[in-house]
Amino acid sequence: MGEPVKAKTNRIGLEMAPYRGGKTTLCAGCGHNAISERIIDAFFEMGVNPRDVIKLSGIGCSSKTPAYFLADAHGFNSVHGRMPSVATGALLANRKMIAIGVSGDGDTGAIGIGQFVHLMRRNVPLVYIIEDNGCYGLTKGQFSPTADVGSTQKNGQPNDLPPIDTCMLAVQLGASFVARSFSGDKKQLLAILKAAIAHRGTAMIDVLSPCVTFNDHEGSTKSYAYVKEHDEPGGEVNFVPFFEDISVEYDPGTTTAVTMHDGSKLYLKKVAEEYNPTDKLAAMRLMHETHARGEFATGILYIEPDKDDFVNQLNLVDTPLAFLPTGTVRPGREVLDAVMEEHR
Amino acid sequence: MNKVVNDFSIQVATVNGSGSQTANLVLLRSIFQMGIPVSGKNMFPSNIAGLPTWYTVRANRDGFIARKKEVDFLVAMNAETAREDVMTLEPGRAVLYDEPLKLNQLRTDLTFYPVPFDKIVATVCTDAKLRRLVKNMIYDGVLSELLGIEMGEMEKALRKQFGKKVKAADLNMGALKAGADYAKQHLTKADPFAVERMNKTGGMILIEGNTAAALGAMFAGVTVVAWYPITPSSSLPEALIGYLKKYRVDPATGKATYAVVQAEDEIASIGMVLGAGWAGARAMTSTSGPGVSLMSEFAGLAYYAEIPGVVFDIQRVGPSTGLPTRTAQGDIASTALLSHGDTKQILLIPSSVEECFELAQDAFDLAERFQQLVFVMSDLDLGMNTWMSTPFTYPDRVYDRGKVLTAENVKALGAEWGRYRDVDGDGIPYRTIPDTGMPSYFTRGSGHNERGQYSERPDDYQRNVDRLARKHETAKQQVPAPIVEDADAEVAIVAYGTSHWAVVEARTQLEKEAGLKTAYMRLRAFPFPAEVDAFIARYKRVYLVEQNRDAQMKMLLRIELPAGATNHVRSVLHYNGLPIDARSITDDILVQEGRKARDTVEAAAAVGRGAAAVATAAREGE
Ligand SMILES: Cc1ncc(C[n+]2csc(CCOP(=O)(O)OP(=O)(O)O)c2C)c(N)n1
Ligand code: SF4
Numbered sequence: 013m014g015e016p017v018k019a020k021t022n023r024i025g026l027e028m029a030p031y032r033g034g035k036t037t038l039c040a041g042c043g044h045n046a047i048s049e050r051i052i053d054a055f056f057e058m059g060v061n062p063r064d065v066i067k068l069s070g071i072g073c074s075s076k077t078p079a080y081f082l083a084d085a086h087g088f089n090s091v092h093g094r095m096p097s098v099a100t101g102a103l104l105a106n107r108k109m110i111a112i113g114v115s116g117d118g119d120t121g122a123i124g125i126g127q128f129v130h131l132m133r134r135n136v137p138l139v140y141i142i143e144d145n146g147c148y149g150l151t152k153g154q155f156s157p158t159a160d161v162g163s164t165q166k167n168g169q170p171n172d173l174p175p176i177d178t179c180m181l182a183v184q185l186g187a188s189f190v191a192r193s194f195s196g197d198k199k200q201l202l203a204i205l206k207a208a209i210a211h212r213g214t215a216m217i218d219v220l221s222p223c224v225t226f227n228d229h230e231g232s233t234k235s236y237a238y239v240k241e242h243d244e245p246g247g248e249v250n251f252v253p254f255f256e257d258i259s260v261e262y263d264p265g266t267t268t269a270v271t272m273h274d275g276s277k278l279y280l281k282k283v284a285e286e287y288n289p290t291d292k293l294a295a296m297r298l299m300h301e302t303h304a305r306g307e308f309a310t311g312i313l314y315i316e317p318d319k320d321d322f323v324n325q326l327n328l329v330d331t332p333l334a335f336l337p338t339g340t341v342r343p344g345r346e347v348l349d350a351v352m353e354e355h356r
Numbered sequence: 357m358n359k360v361v362n363d364f365s366i367q368v369a370t371v372n373g374s375g376s377q378t379a380n381l382v383l384l385r386s387i388f389q390m391g392i393p394v395s396g397k398n399m400f401p402s403n404i405a406g407l408p409t410w411y412t413v414r415a416n417r418d419g420f421i422a423r424k425k426e427v428d429f430l431v432a433m434n435a436e437t438a439r440e441d442v443m444t445l446e447p448g449r450a451v452l453y454d455e456p457l458k459l460n461q462l463r464t465d466l467t468f469y470p471v472p473f474d475k476i477v478a479t480v481c482t483d484a485k486l487r488r489l490v491k492n493m494i495y496d497g498v499l500s501e502l503l504g505i506e507m508g509e510m511e512k513a514l515r516k517q518f519g520k521k522v523k524a525a526d527l528n529m530g531a532l533k534a535g536a537d538y539a540k541q542h543l544t545k546a547d548p549f550a551v552e553r554m555n556k557t558g559g560m561i562l563i564e565g566n567t568a569a570a571l572g573a574m575f576a577g578v579t580v581v582a583w584y585p586i587t588p589s590s591s592l593p594e595a596l597i598g599y600l601k602k603y604r605v606d607p608a609t610g611k612a613t614y615a616v617v618q619a620e621d622e623i624a625s626i627g628m629v630l631g632a633g634w635a636g637a638r639a640m641t642s643t644s645g646p647g648v649s650l651m652s653e654f655a656g657l658a659y660y661a662e663i664p665g666v667v668f669d670i671q672r673v674g675p676s677t678g679l680p681t682r683t684a685q686g687d688i689a690s691t692a693l694l695s696h697g698d699t700k701q702i703l704l705i706p707s708s709v710e711e712c713f714e715l716a717q718d719a720f721d722l723a724e725r726f727q728q729l730v731f732v733m734s735d736l737d738l739g740m741n742t743w744m745s746t747p748f749t750y751p752d753r754v755y756d757r758g759k760v761l762t763a764e765n766v767k768a769l770g771a772e773w774g775r776y777r778d779v780d781g782d783g784i785p786y787r788t789i790p791d792t793g794m795p796s797y798f799t800r801g802s803g804h805n806e807r808g809q810y811s812e813r814p815d816d817y818q819r820n821v822d823r824l825a826r827k828h829e830t831a832k833q834q835v836p837a838p839i840v841e842d843a844d845a846e847v848a849i850v851a852y853g854t855s856h857w858a859v860v861e862a863r864t865q866l867e868k869e870a871g872l873k874t875a876y877m878r879l880r881a882f883p884f885p886a887e888v889d890a891f892i893a894r895y896k897r898v899y900l901v902e903q904n905r906d907a908q909m910k911m912l913l914r915i916e917l918p919a920g921a922t923n924h925v926r927s928v929l930h931y932n933g934l935p936i937d938a939r940s941i942t943d944d945i946l947v948q949e950g951r952k953a954r955d956t957v958e959a960a961a962a963v964g965r966g967a968a969a970v971a972t973a974a975r976e977g978e
Pocket of ligand 2: 037038039043223
């Protein structure tokens with residue numbers, strides 16, 4: 013018998029357990045499970061206390077996943093497509109919490125497109141993940157608005173309508189961190205998630221996440237095989253969190269360095285000579301061009317590290333609004349007297 | 357001619373957007389300052405400018421401030437409606453009109469006062485662009501002379517209205533005086549209506565219900581407000597924003613103790629309220645019927661996941677867009693049962709501006725105590741019209757945050773804590789608020805057991821909704837009790853909200869005109885406290901007065917009270933969009949009591965509805 017193995021702890025001394033969640037009830041092999049794993053890793057490695065985190069979601073297979081990661085975080089599984097408003101309210105009540113929201117491509121692109129638009133536009137500080145499988149998993153395989161033209165359903169039925177590109181929308185609408193990744197690309201997804209946690213503002217990540225049960229057949233453009241084949245992991249993401257004192261040698265000709273709000277560094281490999289991830293037009297052009305080739309660019313596509321976020325803009329007191337005492341939020345007797353006098 | 361002192365209504369008929377509101381408020385306020393009870397009701401179209409609008413000032417020495425059905429003194433400024441406005445008056449009434457309209461040719465049984473407004477305004481206002489606005493102050497001047505409203509009080513009211521805008525005030529003062537001078541020189545008093553100083557308004561205030569509710573919310577410590585514009589609700593959040601900016605910003609740091617978001621729609625508004633309520637804020641939204649409909653799904657989540665929040669519903673007329681600028685109590689049943697599945701919400705129903713202030717505070721406490729949404733059911737009449745009131749009382753109590761666990765007492769509960777466990781037997785569970793170090797739980801609208809874990813087990817579901825039913829029972833004893841006035845009588849009246857004012861007056865009419873004594877109960881909340889059942893059981897015939905077509909409160913009584921308990925409840929229903937009036941209630945009860953013939957009442961009903969009913973219908977609104 014050897015020494016008992018000491019469990020691995022992170023920089024704030026926590027073990028892995030509080031970062032894990034309940035046992036998943038999703039299908040074996042579902043892309044969403046892999047994303048949950050990366051979320052667990054990212055929060056653990058970033059040393060964020062799950063108790064400081066609120067995790068929210070809409071409705072769908074994807075939206076079930078907050079139950080499967082960060083057991084100690086405060087969770088809220090809300091209604092279909094309307095998680096953005098719930099997250100916004102929660103962050104106004106308590107600006108100190110770190111928020112992660114999980115949605116599906118149906119949850120975001122269809123019923124929730126309105127709230128998605130306004131979430132991006134407000135730049136609400138949260139990590140917003142779309143687990144994108146091109147279909148409605150939970151209601152058994154109908155097309156979602158991110159399904160590509162010509163992509164087929166399991167029964168062979170092709171999709172006739174063009175897809176909504178959530179990343180393009182997010183850039184246009186004002187999100188300050190826009191990324192796309194693939195549930196099967198462990199390394200890239202983990203780096204993006206860690207950078208997203210370090211970001212202050214909306215970090216919108218569209219993660220292609222195949223549905224093994226309803227959308228993994230030949231003819232689907234969101235199958236594992238198809239995604240692997242057409243993934244264009246252009247901007248390689250190299251994230252150095254603020255607490256790691258590493259200086260990276262980089263060539264400004266091929267890599268862009270971005271300093272994030274908390275001091276973390278992001279080194280993004282350039283996909284093309286003129287590409288600059290802090291340039292909206294360049295980001296849009298990249299997405300258009302890769303899309304035209306039938307491929308999709310992954311990586312951090314756009315970043316604006318210093319954009320003011322919604323909660324900050326409201327200039328709130330430091331104490332979370334939720335915990336302000338009666339004496340602070342109820343004006344004195346003289347205020348009521350003065351108002352009554354105005355109406356006499 | 358018998359003089360009629362301090363008991364009449366003045367109706368000013370103008371065009372929307374012509375700036376008559378200032379003149380109307382000066383008229384209202386000056387009578388109020390003379391110590392006479394008043395009310396002011398704006399009847400306006402769903403339109404920004406150009407459509408007809410009416411403003412009614414009622415003065416009543418006995419303190420009856422409901423809408424008076426009959427118009428006693430018409431000020432006809434709008435060519436488009438003038439004819440109908442005049443034709444629907446009862447004989448003996450007075451008409452002050454813009455001379456070119458030649459209204460005196462229409463009838464011989466009225467007193468007519470022609471006033472050449474354009475000529476007069478030209479003498480007091482050189483800037484032609486301003487004339488349209490200043491013109492209205494002239495009828496105030498004429499009325500002051502004809503009715504005996506003291507010029508000093510008019511000036512005081514006018515100066516108050518204009519505040520720091522002294523130049524504008526001076527210009528309007530000129531018009532006011534010119535109107536009075538014209539009346540002095542050219543008009544001979546020939547109607548019976550007169551104003552004489554009294555002392556019934558000393559120390560009182562004039563305020564709109566929405567302003568009062570906004571104040572109530574601020575003093576209740578609201579911290580998160582999410583809203584979407586809709587008439588007649590918008591003036592509530594707008595007033596609130598004004599007060600919050602003034603009184604809830606830390607003067608030292610300039611930082612706010614509140615967050616207000618104009619959301620993208622009502623679904624987002626209520627979503628933000630839920631997120632904020634879940635995270636521990638006192639959160640609210642304000643809307644009207646169409647918005648409440650959109651909030652339905654979230655209202656079910658709040659009920660089932662047990663999340664506090666306050667919703668002000670300033671009710672307006674109609675399914676769909678309906679009559680967006682007219683009043684009703686049309687959302688009672690749908691809001692009480694708002695959402696799918698078995699849901700029952702808490703409703704608080706203010707009757708007065710004072711109650712808008714007070715019930716707003718109760719709403720926040722009850723929402724947190726019961727961990728659910730509380731709907732404050734105001735209406736357009738209360739919210740947007742000007743009411744007199746005693747000044748509001750400063751709230752002394754400490755906020756009731758309900759069963760919120762702190763880091764210390766959660767330890768005391770140990771492993772025992774379950775988010776949805778009924779520890780105290782009152783159906784109300786304990787919650788934690790997301791915060792560093794606090795034990796977490798997973799909030800979900802899907803099936804859950806007492807520990808908050810996902811569950812589709814039949815017994816878990818049933819136990820949970822049965823507990824929610826127990827919570828509803830507990831709420832019955834803690835919501836505001838009805839105001840009961842028993843009487844040695846067979847007949848009782850039950851009403852709620854703004855119907856109150858007309859009922860008070862109707863009860864004296866019933867007694868005076870038919871010797872019919874009545875008991876009275878004013879409901880203030882859903883669910884119904886035990887007193888409601890007991891009161892209804894005490895009387896032989898009960899008339900439930902409502903401002904909707906389908907007797908919605910009666911439906912709720914039927915659902916909540918034991919079988920048969922409402923068999924003797926009859927309905928008095930008023931739903932044409934105008935604020936309810938005493939005459940209609942009195943007549944309806946007398947008909948149902950077999951004391952008056954229905955056809956005589958129906959003939960009279962045409963009167964007083966006035967041109968308001970005719971004229972807007974004739975034009976395309978929205
Ligand atoms: C108001 C409402 N409409 C419809 C549904 C049914 N519904 C549940 S999940 C879902 C689609 C989920 O698809 P997506 O967001 O793509 O998530 P996935 O299951 O694929 O992860 C729908 C339509 C619902 N829950 N609520
Ligand atoms: S149905 Fe599809 S999306 Fe849902 S759990 Fe199964 S594989 Fe995942």
